Each structure stands twice: as C-alpha cells, then as structure tokens.
Amino acid sequence: MYYQLYELNHAALQPYRALADATRLFFENPLNPISQSSYGRSIAALMELFERTTRRYDKPAFNLPETIVGGRKTAVTEEIVWEKPFCNLLHFRRDLPEGRAADPKILLVAPLSGHYATLLRGTVETLLPHAEIYITDWVDARMVPLGEGRFDLDDYIDYLIEMFHVLGENTHVVAVCQPSVPVLAAVAMMEKGGDQFAPSSMTLMGGPIDTRINPTAVNKMAAEKDIDWFRDHVVMPVPWPHPGVMRPVYPGFLQLSGFMSMNLDRHIAAHKDFFFHLVKEDGDSAEKHREFYDEYLAVMDMTAEFYLQTVETVFIRHDLPRGKMKHRGNTVDLSAIRNVALLTVEGENDDISGVGQTEAAQKLCVNIPAQKRMHYLQPRVGHYGVFNGSRFRNEIAPRIVDFIRANDKSAEKAQASSPKRARKS
Missing domain, CATH: 3.40.50.1820 (Alpha/Beta hydrolase fold, catalytic domain)
Known part of the structure; x- marks a missing residue:
C-alpha cells in the first residue's frame, strides 16, 4: 500500500513540478528585468529546489567517453x-x-x-x-x-x-x-x-x-x-504501471529514506546552501550540488x-x-x-x-x-x-x-x- 501511495503522491505533484519549472524559467529569462534582482533569483532558486526535491531521478549515465x-x-x-x-x-x-x-x-x-x-x-x-x-x-x-x-x-x-x-x-x-x-x-x-x-x-x-x-x-x-520484521515492514509489491508490477521488492525510496536519515542534518544544510548559491549566482557550487544529488537520489528497487x-x-x-x-x-x-x-x-x-x-x-x-x-x-x-x-x-x-x-x-x-x-x- 505504501508503494502505491508513494506513486500516487508522485503523480499528484507532477503538475506542480511543471508549474515550478515554468516559473523558474520565467524568472531566469534574461529578457525579464526581475531576473537580475535578488527577488527574481530567490524565486527561481526556490522553484528549482522544489522541483528537484519532488522529482524521481532516473538512472545516470557513466559519461566516460x-x-x-x-x-x-x-x-x-x-x-x-x-x-x-x-x-x-x-x-x-x-x-x-x-x-x-x-x-x-x-x-x-x-x-x-x-x-x-x-x-x-x-x-x-x-x-x-x-x-x-x-x-x-x-x-x-x-x-x-x-x-x-x-x-x-x-x-x-x-x-x-x-x-x-x-x-x-x-x-x-x-x-x-x-x-x-x-x-x-x-x-x-x-x-x-x-x-x-x-x-x-x-x-x-x-x-x-x-x-x-x-x-x-x-x-x-x-x-x-x-x-519477519523486515518482511512485514519493508517488502512491498511493485505498483502499476511499472513492468515489474506485483513483483515483491524492497523499494528504492525506502532505501533512500534510510540513507538520508543517517545524516539528515547534513542533507538539509546542503539544500539550504544550494538555495543561497543560486541566489548569489555561485554557479560552480550549485553545479557540484546538482551532480552529487543527481547520483545520490537516483535509486533502484x-x-x-x-x-x-x-x-x-x-x-x-x-x-x-x-x-x-x-x-x-x-x-x-x-x-x-x-x-x-x-x-x-x-x-x-x-x-x-x-x-x-x-x-x-x-x-x-x-x-x-x-x-x-x-x-x-x-x-x-x-x-x-x-x-x-x-x-x-x-x-x-x-x-x-x-x-x-x-x-x-x-x-x-x-x-x-x-x-x-x-x-x-
């Protein structure tokens, strides 16, 4: 049941992620004079932070050409x-x-x-x-x-x-x-x-x-x-529409919750710093945050x-x-x-x-x-x-x-x- 609720929650947030992404693009547009202000950068940073913390991260590429x-x-x-x-x-x-x-x-x-x-x-x-x-x-x-x-x-x-x-x-x-x-x-x-x-x-x-x-x-x-505790508390069937529907798994989102709870203060601080890096236009620091969490938040069952x-x-x-x-x-x-x-x-x-x-x-x-x-x-x-x-x-x-x-x-x-x-x- 929890896996199904997770999927429903993810689907329910999809329109809001799209809206956040559109808002970010509006406030980042160089033709928009507000984009050069601290207010504009703050709104754009907030929208990116929301979109990134509510999305599902796909499998990254090795990218070693x-x-x-x-x-x-x-x-x-x-x-x-x-x-x-x-x-x-x-x-x-x-x-x-x-x-x-x-x-x-x-x-x-x-x-x-x-x-x-x-x-x-x-x-x-x-x-x-x-x-x-x-x-x-x-x-x-x-x-x-x-x-x-x-x-x-x-x-x-x-x-x-x-x-x-x-x-x-x-x-x-x-x-x-x-x-x-x-x-x-x-x-x-x-x-x-x-x-x-x-x-x-x-x-x-x-x-x-x-x-x-x-x-x-x-x-x-x-x-x-x-x-038996692990079987009762962390094993769940894969919900529709994934190809493995009904396969019993230990879901990736539960594993990720365990990973992050071990150092929750550090992750909260990292996302707060990411927001301020974006506001201050510290592109290098912000990109390092993206690279790390694009990998860290991509999980599998x-x-x-x-x-x-x-x-x-x-x-x-x-x-x-x-x-x-x-x-x-x-x-x-x-x-x-x-x-x-x-x-x-x-x-x-x-x-x-x-x-x-x-x-x-x-x-x-x-x-x-x-x-x-x-x-x-x-x-x-x-x-x-x-x-x-x-x-x-x-x-x-x-x-x-x-x-x-x-x-x-x-x-x-x-x-x-x-x-x-x-x-x-």
Whole structure:
C-alpha cells in the first residue's frame, strides 16, 4: 500500500513540478528585468529546489567517453558483453593500438544496495588507464516482469560465476561494499570445484564480511530485528504501471529514506546552501550540488528475496564467518581458497562497514599464502571515500593496481616465455 501511495503522491505533484519549472524559467529569462534582482533569483532558486526535491531521478549515465592510456587520450566505448534479466555486464572498451601488450582484466562488482552502478563512476574512471574494466550494471527490479522469475543471493553468486566464465582466465575481481560476501562465496565455490576460471585476485573494499566486529548503527539495527520484521515492514509489491508490477521488492525510496536519515542534518544544510548559491549566482557550487544529488537520489528497487536472504545471511546469522553459509545447499568453504590472491581495503571512518569487518576475510581464508594477501586501512576516509574521491585516486587505487599487476598471470607467462639473454663467455 505504501508503494502505491508513494506513486500516487508522485503523480499528484507532477503538475506542480511543471508549474515550478515554468516559473523558474520565467524568472531566469534574461529578457525579464526581475531576473537580475535578488527577488527574481530567490524565486527561481526556490522553484528549482522544489522541483528537484519532488522529482524521481532516473538512472545516470557513466559519461566516460575517453581516458588517458600511456600519456595519450584514448576513446572509450560502452558495450554490453553479457546480459541476464537482472544484470548486464558492461565493458568499457578502450580504443588501443594493435599489438599493445594487454592490460589486466578487472571485473568491478557494483553494490546491489539501492544505488545504480554509476555510483562507481569515479572508480571506473580511475582504473580505466590501467586495465580493461567490466562492471556489473544491475537492473532495477521494478523494471523486470514477474515472468522473468526470482533473483536471490544464490542467483547473485551464479551470475558472478557465469561472468568469470565469460571473461575467461586471469580475471581480477574488485568488490565494493555489499558484493564482498557473494564474491568471496563465488570464489570459494569455484576453488572448491577446481574451476579454471576462478579469478587471479580479489579485492574486497568496505565489505560486511563479519558484521559482529565493530558493529555500526546499520549493523545494530539489523541485529535487533528478526527477518519477519523486515518482511512485514519493508517488502512491498511493485505498483502499476511499472513492468515489474506485483513483483515483491524492497523499494528504492525506502532505501533512500534510510540513507538520508543517517545524516539528515547534513542533507538539509546542503539544500539550504544550494538555495543561497543560486541566489548569489555561485554557479560552480550549485553545479557540484546538482551532480552529487543527481547520483545520490537516483535509486533502484531490489527483489525481496535477495534483500531478505542477504539480511538474514550476512547481518542476522553471520553465516559466512561462522562457516555455515550455503550456496544451492552446498557449504561455502573459505579454506578451499588457495590460489586466488586477496586484498582487503577499509576506511578509518567508515560508518557502514566498521573497521575490521572486511579484514576478517584475511583470517577466514586460512590457506591463501602470505605473499598473496594484503590489507590496507585508509586514514581519514568514510565509506564513500573507500572507492571514490581524491584519497581513493591518490592512495588506494595505486595499491589496487600494483596488487593486481603483482598477481597477474599473463605477466608471469610473458616473463617466463621471454627469451633468456645469452651469457657472455
């Protein structure tokens, strides 16, 4: 019922948004003398603020048409190389010269936790000069018809394994936040089965491997409720006219409410500052606000079965660190991981995945050799800073690239097959 009311409210406000937009254009028109006054700018700013706070934000574009490779500007083209009802595998193909030595392949697994994969635009942009980047572009559950079936945590792991097979040997996987658990489980299942397409390395960033360690407010809330509470309070059917009508989901607008309530004062202050930036004609500051909230306020629905299974497995029962997680009825045995290198990355001020929760993977994967594992704690960054921003670009990303190159098997093969220089007699 709440989802239907949300949709009705959104539809009811549509005429007012149109009126606000028209009013803004009137007061911004340079032919209107009032537009040059403080009064005119205030009205225009108020109308834009109203329109932006009541609209539904569409999925943003990655908008990465080029990158710099080897000091040269290189064109980048997005192409889908694998697709399923709930996910597309997107490749950022770089227009590189023929004969150039191949860069490592990185599968960047975006979180399926409310925001679109474009939240990792900065992550992709930073890694593009160094590797062939593929990213999981998750599909909004409200856009998937019921006839396409279910999608739960087991399906998520199956998707990852299929992607590794599509990308082939010597792939490196980077999991940001939520996918750390299914990525670790997928790698364990592949290693246990002797799968030749298991990745060469995995990098887990700010992920909830063991939320019993240094629990955050998010972890405590999940631990205090049972799974029936989540099923009764946050799962709702998709309303008409969306393609996924009647599909049970955890709606994006509820997730967004949770995100914003954690730092509500900060968001209110940001919108107040945005209003005054517009009045003072501070275009740069206003545009930064637009760019951030165009991304932050664009949210997607998750299937109810995936959300509930994840909450119960990861946050309530802690199945993975307790050695009790199962995939299709088979136990996920982290001790089976022997050949895949492991890098864990955490942020000192992370209020979503507390310090130590991701590093727990280092202790659980007992059979990875010491020379193939590494942990890094980034000072003075929160959750978002683990995968985006200046400290990610300057301090975290170089470590990831170096770790991947150190464990890249194609480089090892090239070195082994290179002719030995003859000794001088």
